[in-house]
Amino acid sequence: MASHRRPKQPSRTRVTVLTATAAAAVALSSQAAQADPQPSKKDVKSEVDKLYEQAEQATEKYNGVKAQQDKLQKEVDGLQGQVARGQGELNELRKGIGAVASGQYRSGSLDPSVQLFLSGDPDTFLERAATLDQLSGKQAEQLRTIADKQRRLAQQRAEAAGKIQDLADTRKALGEKKDEIKGKLAKAQELLNTLTAKERAAMEAEENSRASRGNERTDLGNDVPASQRGAAALAAAQAKIGSPYVWGATGPSSFDCSGLTSWAYAQAGQSLPRTSQEQANAGSRISSQSGLKPGDLVLFYGDLHHIGLYAGNGTVLHAPKPGANVRYESINNMPFMFGVRV
Structure with a gap:
C-alpha cells in the first residue's frame, strides 16, 4: 500500500528570500509608476524658450562688457603711446644736458648742478638749486623741464598700469559671460534633442506661425x-x-x-x-x-x-x-x- 507522506515545508531561508524578492518587485513597480514621465513637447518648448531668454539676457550683459573692454583697450593704447612719446622727449632733453656736461668736463669745470643731475635725482637738485651759484638760468630751466617730464611719465605709467589691470578684469568677466551663454544654448540643444523629428518639425512650424518672413x-x-x-x-x-x-x-x-x-x-x-x-x-x-x-x-x-x-x-x-x-x-x-x- 502506498504511503502518504506530508509535503516538505519550505525552509525559513527560502521563505525570506521569496518575500524579499516580491517586496523588491512591488517597490520597483511603485517607483516606475511614480517616476516622472518623459517631458512633453510643450514642456520642452517652455524650458527651451526660458533658456533662450536667459541666454539673450546674458548676451546683452556680454555686449556691455565687450564695449567696456574695447573702450579700455583704446585708453590703454593711448596712454602707452603718450608714455612712449614722453620717454623719447625725455631722452632728447637728457642728451642736451649730457652735451653740456661733456663740454664742462673737457674744460675741467663740471658744473655742480650738472653733477647733481647726473646723479639721477633732479628733484633733489631743484630743491637745492637756489644754493648753487654756478647754476645758469638756461640749465635750471632744462633741469626743471626734465623733472616735470619725469613726474608726468610716472603718472602716465601708473594710470596705464591701472587701466591694464581693469582690462584684465574685464576680459575675465567677458569670458565668464561667454561661458554662461554657451552653457544655456548647449542645455537648450540637449532638450531639443530629446524630441522626435516629428515633434521638432511641429515646434518649428509653431515658431514660424508667430512671424511673417517677407x-x-x-x-x-x-x-x-x-x-x-x-x-x-x-x-x-x-x-x-x-x-x-x-x-x-x-x-x-x-x-x-x-x-x-x-x-x-x-x-x-x-x-x-x-x-x-x-x-x-x-x-x-x-x-x-x-x-x-x-x-x-x-x-x-x-x-x-x-x-x-x-x-x-x-x-x-x-x-x-x-x-x-x-x-x-x-x-x-x-x-x-x-x-x-x-
Missing part, C-alpha cells in the same frame, strides 16, 4: 516714419530679413537684437550705444504703442534685454533669439515696455 506677407499699414533717419534705419533692417540671430553679432550677415538696431541706425548715419539698455536712453521716450512710428526703437521685458524696430501696424522687426532669423513679429508677442525715437 514684406509681401506682412501688412505694415500706412504709418509714416517720424524722420528720414528712422525711415532709413528701418529700410536697412528690412534688407536683413532672414539673416540669422547670432549672439554678440553686429552684422552685416548676422545679428543679435541690439546688434541689428545699432547696425541699422549706423546705415542711417546715427551711432547708437551697443546694448539694448543703453539704447533705451538714446532718444525721446514713447510710453504707449499708439505713439510709435516706423523706425522707432521698441524695448521689451522689465530689464530691457530685448529691442527691435517698430515697422508699423503693431508689428516689430527684430532679431528674435537663438535659432531664429531677423523677422517681423507682432509687438504683442513680448512684454512691451516703451519706445524710443532717435
Whole structure:
C-alpha cells in the first residue's frame, strides 16, 4: 500500500528570500509608476524658450562688457603711446644736458648742478638749486623741464598700469559671460534633442506661425516714419530679413537684437550705444504703442534685454533669439515696455 507522506515545508531561508524578492518587485513597480514621465513637447518648448531668454539676457550683459573692454583697450593704447612719446622727449632733453656736461668736463669745470643731475635725482637738485651759484638760468630751466617730464611719465605709467589691470578684469568677466551663454544654448540643444523629428518639425512650424518672413506677407499699414533717419534705419533692417540671430553679432550677415538696431541706425548715419539698455536712453521716450512710428526703437521685458524696430501696424522687426532669423513679429508677442525715437 502506498504511503502518504506530508509535503516538505519550505525552509525559513527560502521563505525570506521569496518575500524579499516580491517586496523588491512591488517597490520597483511603485517607483516606475511614480517616476516622472518623459517631458512633453510643450514642456520642452517652455524650458527651451526660458533658456533662450536667459541666454539673450546674458548676451546683452556680454555686449556691455565687450564695449567696456574695447573702450579700455583704446585708453590703454593711448596712454602707452603718450608714455612712449614722453620717454623719447625725455631722452632728447637728457642728451642736451649730457652735451653740456661733456663740454664742462673737457674744460675741467663740471658744473655742480650738472653733477647733481647726473646723479639721477633732479628733484633733489631743484630743491637745492637756489644754493648753487654756478647754476645758469638756461640749465635750471632744462633741469626743471626734465623733472616735470619725469613726474608726468610716472603718472602716465601708473594710470596705464591701472587701466591694464581693469582690462584684465574685464576680459575675465567677458569670458565668464561667454561661458554662461554657451552653457544655456548647449542645455537648450540637449532638450531639443530629446524630441522626435516629428515633434521638432511641429515646434518649428509653431515658431514660424508667430512671424511673417517677407514684406509681401506682412501688412505694415500706412504709418509714416517720424524722420528720414528712422525711415532709413528701418529700410536697412528690412534688407536683413532672414539673416540669422547670432549672439554678440553686429552684422552685416548676422545679428543679435541690439546688434541689428545699432547696425541699422549706423546705415542711417546715427551711432547708437551697443546694448539694448543703453539704447533705451538714446532718444525721446514713447510710453504707449499708439505713439510709435516706423523706425522707432521698441524695448521689451522689465530689464530691457530685448529691442527691435517698430515697422508699423503693431508689428516689430527684430532679431528674435537663438535659432531664429531677423523677422517681423507682432509687438504683442513680448512684454512691451516703451519706445524710443532717435
